[in-house]
Amino acid sequence: MTADGGSVLHPMARLPEEWEEVAVELGERAFRGRQVFKWVQGRGITDPAAMTDLPQAFRERLADPRLSMPLSVSEVRRARDGTRKLVCELALGGKIECVLIPMSDDPDDDPEDEEGAWDGRVTLCVSTQIGCAMGCVFCASGQAGLERGLKAEEIVAQVLTARGRLAPGEHLRNLVFMGMGEPLHHYDETARAIRLLTHPEGIGMSPRRITVSTVGLVPGIRRLGDDFAGKVGLALSLHAPNDEVRNGIVPMNRRYPVRDVLEAVRAYPLPKRRRVTIEYILIAGVNDAPSHAKELARALRGLRVKVNLIPMNPISAAKMGSPEAARVEAFKEMLARDGYSVFVRKQRGDDVDAACGQLVLRERLERKGKAGCSEGSS
Ligand code: SAH
Numbered sequence: 001m002t003a004d005g006g007s008v009l010h011p012m013a014r015l016p017e018e019w020e021e022v023a024v025e026l027g028e029r030a031f032r033g034r035q036v037f038k039w040v041q042g043r044g045i046t047d048p049a050a051m052t053d054l055p056q057a058f059r060e061r062l063a064d065p066r067l068s069m070p071l072s073v074s075e076v077r078r079a080r081d082g083t084r085k086l087v088c089e090l091a092l093g094g095k096i097e098c099v100l101i102p103m104s105d106d107p108d109d110d111p112e113d114e115e116g117a118w119d120g121r122v123t124l125c126v127s128t129q130i131g132c133a134m135g136c137v138f139c140a141s142g143q144a145g146l147e148r149g150l151k152a153e154e155i156v157a158q159v160l161t162a163r164g165r166l167a168p169g170e171h172l173r174n175l176v177f178m179g180m181g182e183p184l185h186h187y188d189e190t191a192r193a194i195r196l197l198t199h200p201e202g203i204g205m206s207p208r209r210i211t212v213s214t215v216g217l218v219p220g221i222r223r224l225g226d227d228f229a230g231k232v233g234l235a236l237s238l239h240a241p242n243d244e245v246r247n248g249i250v251p252m253n254r255r256y257p258v259r260d261v262l263e264a265v266r267a268y269p270l271p272k273r274r275r276v277t278i279e280y281i282l283i284a285g286v287n288d289a290p291s292h293a294k295e296l297a298r299a300l301r302g303l304r305v306k307v308n309l310i311p312m313n314p315i316s317a318a319k320m321g322s323p324e325a326a327r328v329e330a331f332k333e334m335l336a337r338d339g340y341s342v343f344v345r346k347q348r349g350d351d352v353d354a355a356c357g358q359l360v361l362r363e364r365l366e367r368k369g370k371a372g373c374s375e376g377s378s
Contacts, residue, residue, distance in 0.1 A: 041202030129181025149186035184220025230269030
């Protein structure tokens with residue numbers, strides 16, 4: 001820990017303007033700072049010695065132990081379906097993970113792209129917190145509780161690191177904030193990470209290729225919409241059509257009930273032809289009845305949404321599970337008949353626990369003396 005408790009902006013979290021100021025402070029002209037930003041954020045290079053277009057003296061003055069990747073990959077797990085999960089050790093302490101998902105056989109993930117041969121597109125799913133404070137009963141992170149939020153540089157470092165590990169022919173197409181944690185809980189860090197990642201002098205990701213997934217923190221949804229003019233994709237983890245069911249599985253619903261959350265979705269300033277994704281985990285006997293499908297269709301009427309149904313992945317902390325395939329299909333059909341775009345999400349990478357933060361959490365729970373994720377064992 002630094003003496004300032006880490007409150008000073010980390011070099012990896014500096015925007016070009018902030019690098020300009022640093023360059024001037026170090027006795028250089030401002031544009032030299034922007035060059036550093038390009039090295040760091042565009043190419044993932046943090047060693048000043050490798051920044052070959054900078055004057056030697058400036059490179060020496062740039063040397064700062066904090067100008068280094070705030071995480072390193074400790075383990076890579078490759079699933080049969082090509083999904084790779086990167087387990088990362090954070091320099092500040094703690095472990096997180098991010099997951100690279102080739103989009104080969106899953107046109108559902110981006111319905112605006114037509115099906116076709118795989119062209120190397122990969123989606124990266126990043127974590128925003130170690131654990132999570134939201135407490136959703138079906139979620140391993142929620143059950144583990146919050147250890148801390150990630151800093152912007154730790155979010156960005158997942159992207160730069162994962163991007164550096166793509167195979168030849170692969171390219172990072174989409175970025176989803178759907179790993180461990182609630183991205184709108186520590187809004188400022190998430191927003192800064194998005195600014196860094198979308199800056200044209202960095203890796204310049206298009207905001208429309210980024211999706212932030214939230215449990216429904218209404219003020220955060222508003223800020224995200226305002227700060228990025230609706231260009232950043234939004235996914236809402238709704239999981240229930242009414243307050244009664246949602247209160248039982250998503251504790252945050254007591255603070256921001258279904259009506260308010262859907263109102264925030266309605267007000268999100270989406271560009272034309274874009275839709276908000278509604279995520280709905282299907283849990284047997286909890287939210288999967290035909291009456292729930294009907295109620296959901298009614299609740300979503302008039303909203304520009306598509307619905308992703310996710311059969312629940314079992315976790316040890318909850319005696320809940322996915323409905324039978326036929327029931328999932330029936331739920332889907334009811335929404336489809338009402339005119340919704342609805343997709344059933346296949347589990348990707350579950351043979352490496354890539355589904356929802358399970359590997360790291362399993363280790364944490366085991367350390368705490370609790371049983372790990374059971375994956376079907378009783
Ligand atoms: N906090 C944010 C982002 C992290 S959770 C949010 O709530 O959206 C992102 C997604 O993880 C959830 O929407 C859900 O789709 C998935 N998820 C969590 N636990 C799951 C489980 N047990 N089975 C299947 N998906 C799960």
